Amino acid sequence: MHEVSIALGMIHELERIARENNAKKITNVKLKIGKMSGIVVDSLTFAFDAVKLENPVVSDAALSVEEVPLVYECNDCSKTFETDNLYFPSCPVCASYKLKIISGEEQHIENVEIEV
Numbered sequence: 001m002h003e004v005s006i007a008l009g010m011i012h013e014l015e016r017i018a019r020e021n022n023a024k025k026i027t028n029v030k031l032k033i034g035k036m037s038g039i040v041v042d043s044l045t046f047a048f049d050a051v052k053l054e055n056p057v058v059s060d061a062a063l064s065v066e067e068v069p070l071v072y073e074c075n076d077c078s079k080t081f082e083t084d085n086l087y088f089p090s091c092p093v094c095a096s097y098k099l100k101i102i103s104g105e106e107q108h109i110e111n112v113e114i115e116v
């Protein structure tokens, strides 16, 4: 499962953050995940909760995820719009395919709370 390797990478990063801040524990982790990132949030949460138990620094960490919608801007008429169409989106106003992605590709740790 793709999400397990993402969760392991996250924990690696969280360990680094804990070390740099002399933290005993990570208590809360907030992620931003865009719809276009290809990450299944439920799978990632499940994977994180499973692999965190093997690491005392993150074993009590609560994970919250903000899902970022997929938003495009039309290059022809400048309309911005949200869509669930990942593969062949077009502008709802002028039907153009010349689109620029505004959000939805996010895949990062937004915020971490620690206990020192």
Ligand SMILES: [Zn+2]
Binding pocket: 074, 075, 076, 077, 078, 079, 091, 092, 093, 094, 095, 096
């Ligand atoms: Zn348009």
